[in-house]
Amino acid sequence: DAKTTQPPSMDCAEGRAANLPCNHSTISGNEYVYWYRQIHSQGPQYIIHGLKNNETNEMASLIITEDRKSSTLILPHATLRDTAVYYCIVSYNTNAGKSTFGDGTTLTVKP
């Protein structure tokens, strides 16, 4: 599975959009991009995933570049409860559980 690179930390003002980048330059053609978040020390929570096209759900949007070497998770209106560690993972959908969770990005949403 391809590895990912994320900034260790980011800040965002409450109510503003949070844009979390992820680089995955060695991604293979059929590998998906997955995003999870972990609030405090709770179990990670699935947010969204995509293959090539941009995706949106009730939690976030995922923008994948045309060459698929990077992606951005967008939380459109960040709240204090969005403060968490966000993990970007690249994996085949059949192997997702065997993926490596890197150290992620700690997002701090400030009032």
Added chain:
Amino acid sequence: DADVTQTPRNRITKTGKRIMLECSQTKGHDRMYWYRQDPGLGLRLIYYSFDVKDINKGEISDGYSVSRQAQAKFSLSLESAIPNQTALYFCATSDPVTNTGELFFGEGSRLTVL
């Protein structure tokens, strides 16, 4: 009730003791996983199972063993605990039928080895 339940949630033990962490799930998923998380770091895969009695080593299996006797249960054992196994342990499941790759995590088991 949680779909993926881990017990115990917290455990303090001594070096050399045998410890078992239990994971049970009501999601009906065939695939189950055990991860370890050290402070400030990401999750590392210990073992995984794709079906009953199917056992596969992950990235950091040394010092651990697992058992999958039923679809709903996946147990992680530390035969002789040592202090550097102090960590937060997570169980997760995924569904090969839908094959979205989404993982469903338990709330974690915090283990301290003195």
